[in-house]
Amino acid sequence: MKKETFDVKIGLAEMLKGGVIMDVTNADQAKIAEEAGAVAVMALERIPAQIRKDGGIARMSNPNMIKEIQETVSIPVMAKCRIGHFAEAQILEALEVDFIDESEVLTPADEANHIWKHDFKVPFVCGCRDLGEALRRIGEGAAMIRTKGEAGSGNIVEAVRHMRRVQSGIKELTLLDKSELMARAKALGAPFQLVRQVAESGRLPVPNFAAGGIATPADASLMMQLGAETVFVGSGIFMSEDPQARAAAIVQAVTYYDDPKKLAEISAGLKDAMKGIDMAEIPEGQRLQERGW
Amino acid sequence: MPVGVLALQGDFEKHRQMLQRLDMESIPVRYPDNLKDCSGLIIPGGESTTLTKQINYANLRAPLLEFADDKPVFGTCAGLIMLAETVDDDRVAPLGLLDMTVSRNGWGRQVHSSTEELKLSFSAGTPFQAVFIRAPVVTGTGPSVTILASYGDQPVLITDGRHLACTFHPELGEDCRVHEYFKRLMDV
Numbered sequence: 001m002k003k004e005t006f007d008v009k010i011g012l013a014e015m016l017k018g019g020v021i022m023d024v025t026n027a028d029q030a031k032i033a034e035e036a037g038a039v040a041v042m043a044l045e046r047i048p049a050q051i052r053k054d055g056g057i058a059r060m061s062n063p064n065m066i067k068e069i070q071e072t073v074s075i076p077v078m079a080k081c082r083i084g085h086f087a088e089a090q091i092l093e094a095l096e097v098d099f100i101d102e103s104e105v106l107t108p109a110d111e112a113n114h115i116w117k118h119d120f121k122v123p124f125v126c127g128c129r130d131l132g133e134a135l136r137r138i139g140e141g142a143a144m145i146r147t148k149g150e151a152g153s154g155n156i157v158e159a160v161r162h163m164r165r166v167q168s169g170i171k172e173l174t175l176l177d178k179s180e181l182m183a184r185a186k187a188l189g190a191p192f193q194l195v196r197q198v199a200e201s202g203r204l205p206v207p208n209f210a211a212g213g214i215a216t217p218a219d220a221s222l223m224m225q226l227g228a229e230t231v232f233v234g235s236g237i238f239m240s241e242d243p244q245a246r247a248a249a250i251v252q253a254v255t256y257y258d259d260p261k262k263l264a265e266i267s268a269g270l271k272d273a274m275k276g277i278d279m280a281e282i283p284e285g286q287r288l289q290e291r292g293w
Numbered sequence: 294m295p296v297g298v299l300a301l302q303g304d305f306e307k308h309r310q311m312l313q314r315l316d317m318e319s320i321p322v323r324y325p326d327n328l329k330d331c332s333g334l335i336i337p338g339g340e341s342t343t344l345t346k347q348i349n350y351a352n353l354r355a356p357l358l359e360f361a362d363d364k365p366v367f368g369t370c371a372g373l374i375m376l377a378e379t380v381d382d383d384r385v386a387p388l389g390l391l392d393m394t395v396s397r398n399g400w401g402r403q404v405h406s407s408t409e410e411l412k413l414s415f416s417a418g419t420p421f422q423a424v425f426i427r428a429p430v431v432t433g434t435g436p437s438v439t440i441l442a443s444y445g446d447q448p449v450l451i452t453d454g455r456h457l458a459c460t461f462h463p464e465l466g467e468d469c470r471v472h473e474y475f476k477r478l479m480d481v
Binding site for chain 1: 300301303306307323338339340342343346347350370371384398402404406407408425427462
């Protein structure tokens with residue numbers, strides 16, 4: 001992979017910063033997202049909350065549905081493929097989606113290997129729960145990292161846990177002596193060169209976004225203050241009582257994430273957020289975040 | 294006086310890092326009041342539909358137009374779209390600061406994005422490595438406009454002597470020459 005090509009992939013992630021990426025399941029929702037100021041949409045057949053309820057195997061979306069959304073909006077269109085399912089990724093690349101999410105929301109196709117993402121011209125985003133997982137995905141070629149959180153839960157607690165783990169992992173690396181980095185790379189299960197790069201720069205080599213459980217403007221502000229550079233909102237918008245107003249409010253909340261007065265204005269007047277699920281109600285073994293490694 | 298960088302959405306931090314490399318101070322601009330302390334303004338890359346919404350929400354449209362009356366504005370990619378006179382998409386409300394017509398996403402989707410070498414008319418040095426991301430295309434320019442760099446027959450870096458705009462992302466590379474040009478516009 002030429003450096004210029006990887007820079008062009010990361011470049012698109014840079015352009016999405018300070019914005020909101022919204023899950024949409026049809027062209028009408030995509031239009032609502034674009035009108036609300038979304039920087040990109042994620043085209044999928046069922047939002048995570050529905051996938052969780054319906055059960056069964058969740059796969060890549062139907063190409064016709066993706067094309068319809070591409071024809072409707074002018075902003076980047078992303079789509080998900082199953083973990084390790086490089087044939088789905090090849091099809092999404094042929095459809096010219098702008099970003100592929102190799103996502104734990106879909107049923108994994110390979111329990112041992114993720115996709116070798118350097119082979120693709122289209123950039124990839126992958127989920128992570130900690131720094132080691134983030135660096136493994138970047139090593140495979142991910143141009144953007146997001147927290148896994150717990151998709152479809154409407155509960156921010158897992159996204160917070162994952163973002164804090166990534167950020168404290170980075171801070172710890174910057175304090176280590178050079179001679180300690182190899183042992184840390186071993187403990188993290190992460191490529192040594194990337195560990196060294198993060199130790200020197202104090203940041204991930206690709207943009208770091210938040211996902212998995214964001215349902216309110218305050219959730220978006222929280223994730224931005226914890227170090228996210230953009231937020232994904234999945235079920236939080238179209239499972240709420242007021243998708244249009246909520247979508248626009250979360251867009252404002254990301255721009256003014258550090259201005260509580262403005263956030264109070266933005267949050268006022270919204271109807272009920274999605275109901276959400278306490279983590280105790282999702283037993284271990286049924287959590288989407290446990291898919292992939 | 295510092296340079297303002299519109300920080301509503303997009304890669305504004307990359308511009309601020311580039312200005313820092315040139316020993317220039319910068320401040321993020323999110324409120325109309327921020328503009329009164331600035332010697333110039335950069336509108337970064339991002340999504341022009343989002344920037345349109347956010348400029349309206351922040352009540353920044355009139356203050357930006359007033360600012361641009363006597364201070365230079367530099368737009369990259371989505372920022373160039375916002376500077377245009379006309380855009381081929383009514384989802385975007387450009388500011389009309391530079392006499393040009395623009396086609397959004399003229400390069401197509403992300404798989405058609407690339408890095409290309411450009412010759413800068415004001416610099417005899419090595420070619421400029423320009424990163425184009427879902428870039429717009431300048432489809433026409435008025436008589437007040439000078440073309441500083443082209444890709445094939447497409448103008449990609451233009452100025453009217455006060456404002457500056459490019460369809461690529463000089464803030465993403467290491468080469469400071471385009472930002473240095475903007476610095477000279479602010480010194481005039």
